[in-house]
Amino acid sequence: MLLIKGGTVVTSERQFRADVLCDDDGLIADVQPDMDAPTGSTIIEADGLLVMPGGIDPHTHMEMPFMGTTASDDFYTGTAAGLAGGNTSIIDFVIPDHKQSLHDAWKAWRDKAEKAAADYGFHVAVTHWDDQVHKDMGTLVRECGVNSFKHFMAYKNALMVDDETFLNSMRRAGELGALCTVHAENGDAVSFLQETFLKAGKTGPDAHPLSRPASVEGEAAQRAITLASVSKTPLYIVHVSTREATEAIAAARLRGLEVYGEVLPQHLVFDESVYQSSDWLQASRYVMSPPFREKSHQQALWGGLSSGQLQTTATDHCCFCRSQKEMGLTNFTRIPNGVPGIEDRMSILWHHGVTSGKLTPEQFVAVTSANTARIFNLHTRKGLIAAGADADIVLWDPLATRTISSATHHQNVDYNIYEGITVTGVAKKTISQGRVVWDDGTLRAERGQGRYVERKPFRIGGTRPSNGAETA
């Protein structure tokens, strides 16, 4: 047993002084002020620390095959790095190979993820439509603990789905009580602009943001919302990076539609100037989609988070090393899209969000774990500090500082996008399943210790409860 003594518990609703007792089954046994330590228990002194639910990152790509290569962080190294930063769970993406069955792909991802050091679940990507996909969606929801599916409106000739496929998938997800998630960028428009810039001789990373302007995300987000309203299904838009998409989500919610939006910390920190570096490698390291934008979009993203119109933060953690980024040396469209970030997500959000006064500590918990747990049906197990919940906890020092560097990070990638940035707000200890796995600089992550977390549908055999949504 583990007794966390003298800290301030922070949930998405409130802060209070209490001790937290974790049992040997990896659950929180009790939350009470001034508890006596049961015989044989280990005591952790948490004076001056905040006791918060471990972060849940609902958007990662560990060892994902993508753009002719494979993301360099695997399920062990990536989840271990996450633990070092205070994240105790991830939801990763199963991406079926061309026309591979969804169920076979899920099994392959289950095998890959056996080595994870922290708990994990999966969203499964729908990349085409046929009877097998329809059937597999049912199997995945009813038998495999999957309650969310992913759709790419971008990556033409690879992962992109057309509106008809997306609608079919939405209808099926609705029948099953599952949630559709979407990467909202107009893939035809991106492809058209990529060709245009290449023909004009613009082959470097600076053409990447030009080929994916904000309007292209705004259009796709609005279209996805329209399709969701037509099919009467809820929708979760991943990596919202623009004012346009934020406003589309907020307007849809005002009309009563069940639409959620996710923000990445990197979009809150960096702007398009990162692509202007005269050092090709340095600029290529920021190539991800959607790209970093003109600074004014950040105001909308912060406003979305603090007002609750955008509910979650993720990282889209997807690492590629130098030799991988160099696949696009003469053609920016071949630079593998993706950046690392799981280890620094909580610190970056605390520093830029809470320390700067944009978010309260309660809102920090909401956007780093509690809202994600509610939206993806992990709630009462994760995203809270309460008896019966998983003992996934971060002891947070709100005043400590650290300087981020690839020389000291645990991610399996040879750079860090936040290199040299000093942040206030540090994970002092991370507790996963009641075990201390990050102890003030010492990582005790264990290969294979992470469990596959089954997520139930929202109403078995039916649609999510109606929220009285009108169509757009």
Ligand SMILES: NC(=O)NCCC(=O)O
């Ligand atoms: N985001 C990105 O650039 N790479 C990972 C795949 C995706 O999420 O679009």
Ligand SMILES: [Zn+2]
């Ligand atoms: Zn994406």
Ligand SMILES: [Zn+2]
């Ligand atoms: Zn992604």
